[in-house]
Amino acid sequence: MKKKKIRPHPHIKNVFISGSLERPKLYTKNAIKGKTIYGEKLCTDNGIEYREWNPYRSKLASIILKNPSIKFLSKRSKCLYLGAASGTTISHLSDILTNGIIYALEFAERSIRQLIQNTSERMNVIPILGDARFPVKYAKSIFTDIDIIYQDVAQPNQAEIAVRNCDYYLKEEGILILAIKSQSIDSVSKSEKIYKKEKRVLQEAGLLILESIDIQKYASDHIVFIAKK
Ligand SMILES: C[S@@+](CC[C@H](N)C(=O)[O-])C[C@H]1O[C@@H](n2cnc3c(N)ncnc32)[C@H](O)[C@@H]1O
Structure with a gap:
């Protein structure tokens, strides 16, 4: 599992981002630890597990x-x-x-x-x-x-x-x-x-x-x- 620097989205509660504000990657906090739904990547930061949210799939x-x-x-x-x-x-x-x-x-x-x-x-x-x-x-x-x-x-x-x-x-x-x-x-x-x-x-x-x-x-x-x- 990848370690990343992940921070809250500036405007939407419970949505998270990494990278620059111009080209961010999106994440949500995984409610069911360890489980993926569509092959999305899992990442952790500060012991919290996030699922990467793919804009080409959603x-x-x-x-x-x-x-x-x-x-x-x-x-x-x-x-x-x-x-x-x-x-x-x-x-x-x-x-x-x-x-x-x-x-x-x-x-x-x-x-x-x-x-x-x-x-x-x-x-x-x-x-x-x-x-x-x-x-x-x-x-x-x-x-x-x-x-x-x-x-x-x-x-x-x-x-x-x-x-x-x-x-x-x-x-x-x-x-x-x-x-x-x-x-x-x-x-x-x-x-x-x-x-x-x-x-x-x-x-x-x-x-x-x-x-x-x-x-x-x-x-x-x-x-x-x-x-x-
Ligand atoms: C483009 S896919 C949706 C993808 C989904 N929104 C996502 O991002 O995970 C369209 C879905 O709508 C369903 N659908 C199409 N017509 C429908 C209808 N009249 N009532 C309910 N579901 C319908 C299809 O079976 C299909 O699963």
Whole structure:
């Protein structure tokens, strides 16, 4: 295991960095000592174990590296995560939201099986087998207010799915983080045109777009919208 000089992120509680502020590496404190989820590197500093957070594997890490001006994560946040997959990003979110909850929705049975294996020791993650297109169907599994909806589903109507979930679950003034993959919507049209259209869907539903973040460097054909209800 590597020894590193690791320090707190200047703006986000429970996120850590090493290296220069211009080109930092990201880390979270490993809630389950010795366990890795996706082959990420483990490092120690002052007897504390950290997992390196790879922005090429996790869009949330790439968003943080882009320094958004809105600070949307707090250790108490309650998050509905749509498109959980096997829990790469969720494992880091679980390290961050030490006093919060992550409702982790995924519709592929194989992925949810891996998600359950990967997060069984993490008490703040609740895996839910369900389809994000039909929010009412998983209402019984969600038993608190929702501060943040994080959506990363490769579907043709990504903004519409986000709006449905925001209408149903997101508290007033809650934050939506929506990763849009243009290729899943239309493989022929120009990405910019697609992003504009998806943005309009959010705005027409009354969501206020706070920031658009270009994460192309880490995930091709992707943009992220941060919006407020
Ligand atoms: C790009 S992957 C998500 C990766 C994940 N966010 C991470 O960083 O670890 C997209 C996931 O969304 C899931 N998905 C797609 N459509 C969905 C839907 N309608 N409801 C629930 N999950 C869906 C897919 O099965 C896939 O696992």
